[in-house]
């Protein structure tokens with residue numbers, strides 16, 4: 001059960017909103033080398049190419065299924081298979097963009113200054129990461145992990161919340177960033193449809209490594225247990241919709257000239 005582009009794209013419209021909000025905050029007229037880190041199915045990378053058609057846009061990803069989907073849909077873009085933990089561009093970048101990916105990597109105290117240093121002076125680092133790890137969508141994952149026979153296999157895969165508070169990134173980036181360093185949070189209220197939509201949402205992201213570690217029938221049993229735990233936190237409303245509040249952190253930093 002590796003990353004599944006179809007599952008991830010089930011909520012493409014909702015997920016796209018933050019990607020576009022981030023893109024709109026980048027002030028760059030004619031960048032030459034643009035990188036999308038953790039480019040997934042490539043639909044967001046395509047927006048970067050649309051905005052800067054003359055730029056050489058590269059999507060960087062380590063999931064085979066995601067890359068295949070991206071390359072099939074967008075042959076006009078360069079695709080690179082690499083691990084972001086060690087990735088470096090062949091030349092200094094003008095824009096490094098990353099939507100909903102860097103929370104999968106640890107040690108942000110080294111990662112973020114390293115990414116800023118991969119830019120040419122004046123280049124832009126633009127990052128969005130979820131910061132919803134204390135919401136039931138995520139806390140109930142740990143609860144489900146600890147409440148079944150799968151605990152011994154799944155508990156070592158649980159990670160502490162990977163994204164720190166906004167001021168942490170401000171202090172981290174300020175020494176090498178321009179004065180217009182911009183960090184903010186937005187809480188989106190997603191109105192979802194269909195049965196168990198919050199479970200279906202995390203099934204495309206946070207649940208991936210956990211489901212991958214299980215075989216049937218435990219995989220389905222674990223999924224059902226998690227889904228039951230979510231019901232109280234995200235009740236279905238009389239009109240059939242389910243409200244899913246989701247907080248995200250945004251960073252736009254220009255490398256100091």
Ligand SMILES: C[S@@+](CC[C@H](N)C(=O)[O-])C[C@H]1O[C@@H](n2cnc3c(N)ncnc32)[C@H](O)[C@@H]1O
Nearest residue numbers: 038039040044061062063083084099100101104
């Ligand atoms: C939630 S998806 C976001 C995809 C895309 N940026 C978007 O906004 O639709 C996160 C992506 O990051 C990729 N990813 C996670 N860790 C990675 C790593 N260490 N190196 C490269 N890609 C990674 C995953 O494979 C996945 O496709």
